[in-house]
Amino acid sequence: MGNDKDGAFQPRMVAFVCNWCTYTGADLAGTSRLTMEPNVRIVRLPCSGRIDPLFVLKAFERGVDGVIVSGCHPGDCHYTSGNLHARRRFAVFHDMLDFLGVEPDRLTFSWVSASEGLKWREIVDDAVERVRALGPFSRFDIHSARGKAEFASEPGRQA
């Protein structure tokens, strides 16, 4: 989370992408000189099957406001079926996060191929837009599990 020089909220976001499709697609977006929202930092992994839900949780814990997870389209996986295994895990992860009260718009799943630089720009711009509308992710900001109010009520403390 951060604010720009005008004081407007600028989400900090991270994208976990597979090396073979989405990273190459994002690279294509760059070499094609496409301009897009600058809020997203990319982490490159060998396959979407390598993306553990804990990566996403750790990113949220460390202060990002939104996450993009992206890999090859079904059928295109460099390792044949890594993205298909991932799809089942992501489906449960997506639904459980929703059940635990994390807005689904904070986490974007997508398939972006190596030739889809334009789609990557759409995904990024759209994800940043939706997270910007949601505002900062503040669930982990509380200083202790006892809760912010209780913490703030202690003598000499400020929330």
Next chain:
Amino acid sequence: MKELRDLARTLLTDGSVQVVIGWEDGPAGARPAFVTKAEDADRLIFDPRCVHNLAAYLSPRRPHVGRLGKAAVVVKGCDARAVAALLRESQIQREDVVIIGVRCGGVLADPSRRVDLTAENVSERCSGCEAREPGLADHLVGEMPPPPPGERSRETRIEELEAMSAAERSAFWQAEFSRCVRCNACRQVCPLCTCDRCVADKTQPQWIEQSAHERGIFAWQLTRALHHAGRCADCGECARVCPAGIPLGLLNRQAARIVERRFGYRATDDPSIPAPIGAFRSDDGQEFIR
């Protein structure tokens, strides 16, 4: 009860097993019992206080039980699903265990007192139970008792939560999780937490913070639910042992509902049916992927 004791005595006498894992009377209600001598078979009991899922003692994570020799284990319908999951994941071999199934009419939420089952004191997972007679068993004992009292309260609570806004759900779970002290009782009691080294114990890197802070608690509870999605036997032991009373049954049940809705899988005591996570279909739903 006599049928169970006679069977245990026979199995121990003829040497087909060296230990019968069942329940016995203890000072604070029923407790797990490890009967190694035929003359001790009369210690065994089965009644609504027998809440414990004894499949946990078959896990290779508990080698001290394995050292007692070949085991016979007494299972309720829900416990049999845990045995099936251990078999499915090759944690145990079918020929290494004798399964004694008991027909079950529900168990108490609080097993310390001997009282009649009512809609108020029955364990929340028992109402509406569809597995009162274990399908996975070498021996089946006891008469079929009447079905457990009460309504399927968990389904109602989950639907109430689903109808809330994300902010309300977030507030609900934050309040529940704030009581978590990260004692890991939910993990220790679970028959399907079979990892030699739990990801929650890893420190380099530390994926899950170990302090009782919202960050670590959220990561732990979500990871626990995800690691058990499509595996959980729904025996309710994690929710029972939680000293903070966190409704873990809701998390487990919701994960099971998701897996059933998306992949058509329901927890079963048939070990030949593969688990849904670790498999895939090319036409799995992907409406959440852009």
